[in-house]
Amino acid sequence: MIDTINSCNNCDNSVYIETSTGKWEVVIGLEVHAQVISNSKLFSNASTSFGASPNTNVSFVDAALPGVLPVINSFCVDQAIKTGLGLNGHVNLVSRFDRKNYFYADLPQGYQISQYKYPIISGGYIDIDKEDGSTRRINLERIHIEQDAGKSIHDQSPNKSFIDLNRSGVALMEIVTKPDMRSAEETSVFLQKLRSILRYLGTCDGNMEEGSMRADVNVSIHRPGTEYGTRAEVKNVNSFKFITAAINFEIQRQIALLESSGTVDQETRLFDTGTGETRTMRSKEDAQDYRYFPEPDLPPLVLSEERIEAIRKTIPELPDAKTARLQREFDLPHYDATLISADRETADFYERGLKAVNSPSKDFAKMLANWMLGELFSCLNKSGKHITESNVSAENLAELVNLIKINVISGKIAKEVLELMWESGNKAIEIVEERGMKQITSTEEIEKIAKVVLAENESKVSEYKSGKDKLFGFFVGQTMKRTEGKANPQILNEVLKKLLSEA
């Protein structure tokens, strides 16, 4: 049905989907639920640890016993402030909690304490990179704090459901974007960037498998130049892959509907991870009336400028700033700098490597980036390890790179050394010395070996002399082989050129 996807990367940033009936523009907005990193819950002192036995991390407040009252966990508030500042939002000095009323078995109070009218953070934005190197700003509507519900478990018994309240009352930040995204890809890039920033801030671990980041996705389509179409909301999608799939399915479904003279209903839909399709969960008519009203058990949340400033001081360098600095200080290509900065642990690893040498040069920085993003990452990928579990430490990788830079070993040898380092955990210099892998930089020594090679290949030398220039590579290879790859390539080149011209 979709014939082509045209990306018109001019200033208006439009992305159109062209079908036989013309162009469609897609509009996407997100409500991301990010679980706040905190030892205890938003309104109780129960633990938030993941994977505990069902109903063991539950206080009387979380189980909504009669007579209990919520007490705000100020650390969770600090985390939300930090997130707001990190995402360029405005921290509201006064915000308020509201009750969102609905019945469900895993919602003990019969209402969720959330922030409806007056959120803690207003506005904010994230700049995302586009393929053509330009950036695009995705604006945020707001961020508010709320409590999570428990979990209903339906697959343990044919005629019973079970409730686990461990998650009940855990603090969430709901990060609401403006409808600023135009494709599944863009949405995915936005989410990765958001996740990266939250991880940098230490306010959400972004772990989608454990459900600590989930998104409700709003999708609509319209003809370019016309008003936005009716949106459908796909609830609770919990992986980048599923979010992309859900959006693309929605786009196709809505185009099919509109092109067959149907209409898109404003409704809530569920993404079926089995079929990759979305289906109706609730129509607009069945939309719940949440009867929000101010939470009478909690006074308004009043923040001081001092508290906000104190939190601002704890914000680390975030990916955009880090990328810019790496480019500025070390002339790293934008691509490399972005890759390094995208993930806090990767960036930490890289920067620890830089710190391992005295005043790292631009060359060293570039080499370290190449070795980390290339060789080390392939070792990590092969063993399925995360950079925090690397067998080779940042300091040891930096030493290896330095050995190349000061001509103790060649790049080729270094690859072997790195493999040995990965296996043994030993330092580069130990391996190089133990195995005699040091580069041969003595001109005389190389000359001696080169002479032997030339003597053994007299006929080839004649051919070279008579104009077969390509044979130079052969002599280099043979000599290198004799030195077990340890000859300094530059010196070897010079020596061979000299010997051949003299021959």
Place this chain on the structure above:
Amino acid sequence: MHTFSLSEVKNGLLWKKFSSVELTKCYLKRIEKFKDINAFITICADKALQAAQQSDEKIANGTAKEMEGIPLAIKDLYMTRGIRTTSGSKMLENFIAPYESTVTQKLLDAGAVFLGKTNMDEFAMGSANITSYYGNVVNPWSKDKKLVPGGSSGGSATAVAGHLCVAATGSDTGGSIRQPAAFSGIVGLKASYGRCSRYGMIALASSFDQAGPMTKTVRDAAIFLKVIAGYDEKDSTSVNEPVPDYESFIGKSVKGMRIGIPKEFHVEGVSEEVEESWLKGINILRDAGAEIVDISLPYSKYSMAVYYIIQPAEASANLARFDGVRYGYRAEGAKSLDEMYEMTRAQGFGDEVKRRILVGTYVLSAGYYDAYYSQALKVQELIRQDLASAFEKVDAILTPTTPHSAFAFGEEPKDPVTMYLNDVLTVTANIAGLPGISVPICLDKLGRPLGLQLLAPRFQEGTLIQLGEIIERNANFPSLKEIEL
């Protein structure tokens, strides 16, 4: 012995005129003897005697606390660890509280002995104690006809008035301490919002609910309030304000104090006898040297409307947790989750509770929120401003507590709205978060008690004690010596 006030009992125990065990046994016997008035839902005889025994030891070894060995009755909406706590509802018929409310913990820490849990309107919704799942409570002043004790703290009021305990806790959302206190001829004090912790009180309307003592004398209320008042980090709406020695306000001169008489409280339905009793109170305070000032609270006529929007709205959410999932009553035979909710709540709640949940749900629903709830919040603010400007001119406000005396069973208003008018004079204090006290003033022609209400600025409970005691001293109210049924 059973007619002694709290301060008399306190002295009697300290001077070893009687022991806490003797006292406790005496009350337990009376509770058993007068069980037909149905003041208690749960009686904790063994626990009480055990506690009394311990108190006697403490009194003997000189480590007695402020309320050591004093037998109290606790309204059944306070969570009392290990003791059944029902809030007057079938929903919590077999619910054993797993933790202790802050107010009752403070009483226990002060050495008090709990005789049992008193009857109340279901979830504190009522003004006659006729909505309790555990049956009606009979006012001990009943002679020819059985009278209602008022509500919702009807069991506590009856237990104090009928000398089934020394004093009791009540809770007051719209008048639930003061109105039954007036109907039963005892003292009832509702503290300022934020004065006592609400932690462990089963919520009716969170922004109005407040604890308070129900006692035989104003002095008793002062002693009692000092024990239960104070900031609690478990209740974010409680206020960190020093707790004064309320007893020290007794006997202070009221010369030069200004007492406001709000003209709007001469409401329709206030009986002639109540107007006369009001005048009696005015004269007492004037004779004591206070200046009587006519004041106007123009927005107070909207108090009932505001109250009956905000209170059911909050109640509708507060009672959502009673869903049969985790504790309490669960209907049998439901085939789906929704059906379980419907059946559980249909069977577990009484009519008045359902009525208020329906009203509350309605006023919060989309399309009606602005017309009702949002409007009510605005008027609430106007009422608060009304009172704030009144208290620039006066130190306290004197009004009747109720428009009429206690009515007989069967003679109660048949439509709920007229029934709600029982609270017409008391709700203002809750809407504005102010403290209020009801003090017995006289009996009407039918021999039924009437009370007067004093209101003061927030956290000025001392003023209520000071003025209330003067009224008490001069009213010569004929306290009930024995239950006459």
